[in-house]
Each structure stands twice: as structure tokens, then as C-alpha cells.
Amino acid sequence: NAGVTQTPKFRILKIGQSMTLQCTQDMNHNYMYWYRQDPGMGLKLIYYSVGAGITDKGEVPNGYNVSRSTTEDFPLRLELAAPSQTSVYFCASRSPDRATEAFFGQGTRLTVV
């Protein structure tokens, strides 16, 4: 009963490095999301996907890229990491029904130094 799995849990990057945050879900959900949460703040949507092969920008997409080649996986790519990308990143998934809730991963805590 895995749900939404994110890896890694923690990561320290140097300025200018790149990395991919992995997210996989086993609930066959069409919708997947990437959020960032800065300390003491709410959630900001980075990218989302409504199905394999379809992605769209959220409110803070700059500096990130995503792909959705399968229903299960939705990796988030950071290119040229900057200190402003220090945050906790959450992946979530849900089915396309207004009444269903989103399921969240445990988060990835990223620090850029």
C-alpha cells in the first residue's frame, strides 16, 4: 500500500548543479502535481499533469521541468539550482473527480548552497 513515493527525502545541492526529484504513485491516478512549500508558508503549484504525455505549468514553474511518460511517474527536474529553490517539494496525485482527495508523498527537503 505504497501510495505516493518520493525520492530522495533530503538533498543538498551546490549552486548551478542539477537534479531530478522522483515521484511515483501506484493508485493509477491520472492527475499528478508538484508543489513547493517554503518555511512557514503554504503550497505553491509548480507543474501538474492530467495524464501521460500531458503537462502544464502552475504558478511557479521557472527553473523547473517535468515529464510524464507513464501514468505512475512524474519526475521534477531542477536545472542550474539556485538558493531560491531551497524548499520542501511535495508530489501529489488524485483521480479526476471533484470529490476525491489528493494523496501526498512525504516530501523532499532540498537545500541549495
Place this chain on the structure above:
Amino acid sequence: GDSVTQMEGPVTLSEEAFLTINCTYTATGYPSLFWYVQYPGEGLQLLLKATKADDKGSNKGFEATYRKETTSFHLEKGSVQVSDSAVYFCALSIRDSNYQLIWGAGTKLIIKP
């Protein structure tokens, strides 16, 4: 556009006190409403939900009633415990927004023994 407004925190209460966290929304259609909870260092998890007017969601002693006439979904608990200390997020989902989850800013709750 669709939006969710929560009362600002932090909210500090003594153990066994009565809790209310206000949430109001703006939506053009018929949203579903959710409360999520985030314990320290963890991801978000669904606390309760309501999908139509006058529905009451409940879980772990928390309750919230979907009030269409006042566009509200206030979270209440009769007697809080130290273990309820967390950040609480109100959210809505509506078909007209492509089933996006629209999030409130979150309310931090601190319960003192």
C-alpha cells in the same frame, strides 16, 4: 477566480480548549471542500471532506460543515490535545477549474499542555 481564505495563525490554545479555524471560499460552481493536516516534518494528509451543501465531514474528533449560504467550511474540535499541534489547510476542488485543488494559506495550531 476560485479562492480559499483561512484565518491567519498561529492559533495558540490550551489543552482541552475548543477549536475553530475559519475557512471561506469563492467558487463559481459547486466545489468539494477539504481539510488537510500537516504534522511537523511530514506531508499533507486528508483530515476530512464534504462534497455538497450541508454535508458534515468528521474525523478524529474534528468536524466541518459545508455551508453554501455563507460559503464557509470552518473546522471545529471540542477538546484539543497537544498531539493536534500541526498546520491545517483548507482546500476546494471544482470541475470548472479543471479539478485543480485551490489551497488556503494554512493555519498553524499550537496546543500547550
